[in-house]
Every structure is written in C-alpha cells, then in structure tokens.
C-alpha cells in the first residue's frame with residue numbers, strides 16, 4: 001500500500017509507524033526496588049490515553065495556521081486508523097483526487113495497531129502546536145537552542161522562552177529536566193534577553209515532580225536517594241530565588257505540585273482560564289517546597305494558603321487570580337496571542353531598569369528565602385523516607401490513585 005505514496009511520504013509514514021518508546025527507560029535494576037512497578041511497566045509502556053487523544057483532536061481544531069495538505073493527510077490517516085482501524089473502504093476512482101489521496105494515506109498505514117496510531121497522532125499534533133505557539137509572536141525555529149532534551153529553549157526579540165517539553169507525561173519534571181531547567185536559567189540570566197518566560201508544551205503547564213524519579217535508587221539506598229533529591233531541590237529552587245531578570249510564568253494549562261509552589265517566586269504569572277492549581281502534598285505524604293510555606297501565606301493569607309498546602313485544595317485560574325497567586329487570566333482561545341503581545345511590549349522596556357527594579361524587590365528577603373528553601377528541602381528529605389510517602393507514590397505508579 002505504501003507504494004501509492006511518493007518517496008517523501010513513505011519516509012514519513014515509516015517514521016510515524018515506528019513503535020513508540022517512552023522517552024526515558026527504567027532499568028530492571030531500578031524497578032526491582034519496587035516490585036509493583038515491574039507489573040506496571042509492561043502494562044503501560046505503549047499506552048496513549050484516550051484523554052490525550054481527545055485533547056489532541058481538540059487541539060487540532062484550535063490550530064490557527066494551516067499545517068498544509070501533506071500534514072493534513074498524515075493526520076487524517078492516523079485519526080482514521082486510531083478510530084476505525086485499517087482501511088477497508090473501496091478505492092475511490094482515479095478522478096476523485098482528494099478522496100484517493102486520503103484513501104492512499106490511510107491504506108499506507110496497513111495494519112498499524114489503533115493504540116500506536118493514537119500515540120503517533122498525539123505526538124504529531126503536539127509537534128504542530130509547539131511550532132505554532134513558537135510562531136505566535138515568539139521565537140522562530142532558527143532561534144531554538146541546542147543541547148536540551150526535555151526542554152525547548154528559544155531566545156528572540158528580547159525574550160528567552162523555556163518550554164517544558166514532555167507533553168505526553170503532562171510535562172512532569174524528571175531529574176534530567178530539573179538539571180536542564182537550571183542550566184537554561186543560568187544561561188538566560190547571562191544572555192541579552194530582557195525577560196525570561198517559563199511555559200509548558202501541550203495541554204498541561206506541568207504535573208510537578210515526575211514520581212518515577214523515586215524509583216531510580218542509587219547504590220547507597222533510599223537514604224542516599226532522599227539526600228540527593230533534597231540537594232537537587234534546594235539547588236533548583238535556589239536558581240529561581242536568585243534569578244536576576246523579570247521571570248514570567250505562562251501557565252497554559254493545569255499545574256501541579258512544585259510547578260505551583262514556584263509561582264510565588266515569579267514576577268508575573270499569566271494563566272489560561274483552563275489552568276488549575278493544586279499541591280497534593282498531604283495526599284503524597286510530602287510537605288511544601290519552592291518557598292511556598294512562606295510565600296503562599298504572604299501572598300494569599302494563612303487560611304487560604306493552608307487550604308492549598310495542607311489540604312490540597314485545587315484552585316481554578318480565576319480563584320488563583322483572586323488569591324493573588326496569578327497576575328491575570330485570559331480566555332484559552334486567545335491566551336497565546338494576548339500574552340505574547342503583552343510580553344513583546346514588556347521586552348522592549350529598558351532591560352537594566354527592569355533588572356534593577358526586580359532586584360530591589362527581591363533583595364529585601366533573598367537570604368530569608370534561601371533559609372526557607374533549605375529548611376523545606378531538609379524536611380522533605382525526611383518525608384521521602386516515610387511510609388506515608390512511599391505508599392502514596394507506589395499507589396500512583398501502580399495506577400490506584402490520581403491526584
């Protein structure tokens with residue numbers, strides 16, 4: 001069937017039909033620390049959730065730029081394969097060019113399993129949305145900085161944009177991603193951009209710490225793991241405390257855990273009205289980080305902060321804005337356009353003046369924030385060794401709990 005397509009299209013189909021592998025693989029050595037994970041791994045390795053698929057289908061409807069006929073054919077074929085399976089329609093007549101092109105593209109997928117087609121569709125839409133959002137008043141492909149595997153970092157027109165790029169995992173932050181974010185912030189602090197933006201690719205802003213981080217146990221055992229994680233956390237949050245330029249969060253969708261707590265250290269937080277904010281620390285047997293134990297009561301008052309940090313209450317974007325955690329909420333349909341227009345204007349303000357103003361605001365309590373960060377990290381080190389925490393993480397990874 002692939003013979004019906006030109007060579008270029010065949011290569012694309014070959015790429016689309018390759019079996020999907022998760023971006024990171026857990027070795028059996030790591031998994032063996034948690035027997036329950038061995039079962040989970042084989043059950044979920046090939047799964048793209050129905051929800052991901054539906055949200056990709058919806059994302060396609062929102063795409064403002066025409067992706068071109070070749071891309072539309074690929075998406076059509078994958079959609080049909082994912083929803084109906086292999087093509088068994090009669091071949092259209094030679095003169096019905098459009099129907100024939102569609103039939104050819106679908107037939108070329110042969111017996112590709114529905115689940116794989118779904119996953120490939122999700123990945124293709126995600127790559128399209130990512131390039132569409134980077135062309136919406138934002139840096140073009142040429143400005144993409146090399147060397148990052150979990151991020152897309154671009155710098156153009158006075159704006160450095162750090163985009164979390166694990167959309168199929170809701171941008172959960174892996175150990176590698178923590179390291180790359182720190183490197184990207186360090187570089188952005190020194191580059192010639194006026195402002196720095198953190199955002200997420202796909203339907204989520206970020207689902208917080210990747211809970212699989214806890215399955216990678218070093219030779220020194222869980223104590224060493226907890227100690228290393230506390231150091232990583234302290235250094236990571238420290239980069240946000242010390243960041244010298246205006247730092248803006250463009251919260252494109254739901255935010256969980258550390259991606260929420262850190263917002264207290266940003267200068268501006270713009271949110272889509274689709275975004276939600278929650279910190280399920282107690283549910284996970286954990287405790288607050290990102291200086292939120294200090295910043296949240298300061299921003300929203302102790303009663304509202306307690307509802308979020310102790311009881312894990314989820315806020316809508318409008319509620320988070322009313323509490324002062326979010327600067328402004330925009331309708332999802334115009335979010336990217338409105339936010340990037342605003343940011344482009346801000347990026348033209350004199351950079352030194354903005355930097356100096358930010359430092360005046362931050363320097364008053366920088367030392368205090370570092371002390372709070374150290375204390376939160378060391379309390380968490382103890383929490384990660386508790387039964388409450390271990391059980392909660394095992395439950396999530398074995399699919400008993402969603403937070």
Ligand SMILES: CCCCC/C=C/C(=O)SCCNC(=O)CCNC(=O)[C@H](O)C(C)(C)COP(=O)(O)OP(=O)(O)OC[C@H]1O[C@@H](n2cnc3c(N)ncnc32)[C@H](O)[C@@H]1OP(=O)(O)O
Nearest residue numbers: 049168169170172207208209210211229233257258402403
């Ligand atoms: C070392 C520094 C430590 C810093 C301390 C930080 C603490 C925190 O951040 S605590 C918060 C941790 N995050 C969570 O507890 C969220 C867990 N995730 C969920 O509850 C859900 O996945 C969801 C509500 C975020 C999304 O639900 P849903 O829309 O139903 O989508 P799926 O669950 O099917 O997710 C798709 C895919 O992504 C994986 N995933 C999502 N979030 C995480 C995560 N935080 N860690 C690991 N994996 C995550 C999820 O497992 C699915 O994967 P596949 O099954 O392989 O498709």
